[in-house]
Amino acid sequence: xxxxxxxxxxxxxxxxxxxxxxxxxxxxxxxxxxxxxxxxxxxxxxxxxxxxxxxxxxxxxxxxxxxxxxxxxxxxxxxxxxxxxxxxxxxxxxxxxxxxxxxxxxxxxxxxxxxxxxxxxxxxxxxxxxxxxxxxxxxxxxxxxxxxxxxxxxxxxxxxxxxxxxxxxxxxxxxxxxxxxxxxxxxxxxxxxxxxxxxxxxxxxxxxxxxxxxxxxxxxxxxxxxxxxxxxxxxxxxxxxxxxxxxxxxxxxxxxxxxxxxxxxxxxxxxxxxxxxxx
Numbered sequence: 001x002x003x004x005x006x007x008x009x010x011x012x013x014x015x016x017x018x019x020x021x022x023x024x025x026x027x028x029x030x031x032x033x034x035x036x037x038x039x040x041x042x043x044x045x046x047x048x049x050x051x052x053x054x055x056x057x058x059x060x061x062x063x064x065x066x067x068x069x070x071x072x073x074x075x076x077x078x079x080x081x082x083x084x085x086x087x088x089x090x091x092x093x094x095x096x097x098x099x100x101x102x103x104x105x106x107x108x109x110x111x112x113x114x115x116x117x118x119x120x121x122x123x124x125x126x127x128x129x130x131x132x133x134x135x136x137x138x139x140x141x142x143x144x145x146x147x148x149x150x151x152x153x154x155x156x157x158x159x160x161x162x163x164x165x166x167x168x169x170x171x172x173x174x175x176x177x178x179x180x181x182x183x184x185x186x187x188x189x190x191x192x193x194x195x196x197x198x199x200x201x202x203x204x205x206x207x208x209x210x211x212x213x214x215x216x217x218x219x220x221x222x223x224x225x226x227x228x229x230x231x232x233x234x235x236x237x238x239x240x241x242x243x244x245x246x247x248x249x250x251x252x253x254x255x256x257x258x259x260x261x262x263x264x265x266x267x268x269x270x271x272x273x274x275x276x277x278x279x
Contacts, residue, residue: 038079039063045073054078064099064112069163071108076101083120086175088139094177095130096120101170111163114176118158125251127155129178132162136172144177179235191243192216197223197264197271200250204276207253211236211273213264218242221266225250225275228258236262252277 039054047068054063054076063080066073079100086098095116114132121127131151133144145151149164160176192214200209215221221241225234233255236248250262257279263272 035084036079036081037061037063038077040075040077042075045076047072052076062115064114067111067113069109069111072105073103073108073110074105076103078102083117086133086135086142086173086177088135089133089142089175089177092133092142092144092177092179093123093125094133094175095124096122098173098175100173103167103170106167109164109166111161112165113159113161114174115157115159116176121158124178126178127158128153130160130176131178132160133175133177134169134172135175138173140172142175142177144179146174179238192245195264195266195269195271197262197273199273200262200275204278205252206277206279208249208251209275210247210249211262211275212245212247213237214245215241215243215266219266221264223248223262223264226261226263227255228260233260237264250275 037056037059039056041052041054045052045066045068047070050067052066052068054066055061056063061082063078066076066078079102081098081100083096084098085096086094097116097120099114121130124130130153131144132146132149133142134146135142146162146165146169148166148169149162151160151162153160193216194214195216196214198212198214200211202209211223213221213223218240221237221239222235223237224232225236227233234250234252236250237246252260255277257277260275260277261272262275263270
């Protein structure tokens with residue numbers, strides 16, 4: 001009897017609802033173009049000889065540009081997988097392209113510029129925030145950003161220059177991605193005295209909403225979103241923030257309707273709120 005008048009007396013049985021579903025799989029074709037493009041340089045690559053442009057000899061498509069910053073690379077082969085999903089990548093917005101690098105030589109460092117197309121970056125909300133991410137082993141977790149690197153995104157020419165590659169952090173799959181959203185500080189807000197996590201607005205929402213929170217002193221803050229089963233579906237904030245009031249946008253376009261929890265962790269401070277996505 002959880003329904004107010006005039007529906008009082010309607011029984012909520014909580015019984016499972018069984019629906020018959022028919023699923024038909026058809027061949028809708030596949031994307032055109034090669035599965036991958038590849039370029040090799042089999043001569044010694046040095047600082048004075050940089051930059052080195054890797055281009056697929058069959059298609060003429062650019063793959064990357066390499067600038068050696070110290071030491072020398074004896075040989076290098078770089079393979080790109082255009083318009084293809086980086087494997088097992090989650091909780092990030094990513095460019096649909098990834099790269100693999102094979103090399104000989106040790107003791108070198110290099111900066112690499114990665115190009116991409118507008119189509120491959122269709123899900124990116126802010127190209128200026130793109131950075132290198134790495135999957136060190138197949139189907140393993142992704143480092144975000146790639147350990148030991150810094151990234152500078154050129155939104156005009158659709159490319160990201162990543163500095164700090166070496167034999168220690170270049171193996172595996174490389175991709176371009178950024179977290180779902182970034183927190184923006186309100187410069188006019190009075191410095192808060194306490195940590196807090198506010199109710200998102202609007203709520204219910206479709207498909208985006210804003211989460212506001214306060215930080216009383218400089219501290220690492222993490223805010224993540226979880227579905228009704230407790231699985232993490234998005235990471236909104238994961239960084240050290242100075243004292244202030246912040247707003248972070250959350251776009252749930254790729255998530256189904258339902259109730260979600262979002263939780264803020266900062267030192268000993270823990271707070272949880274509910275949000276409802278209604279499509």
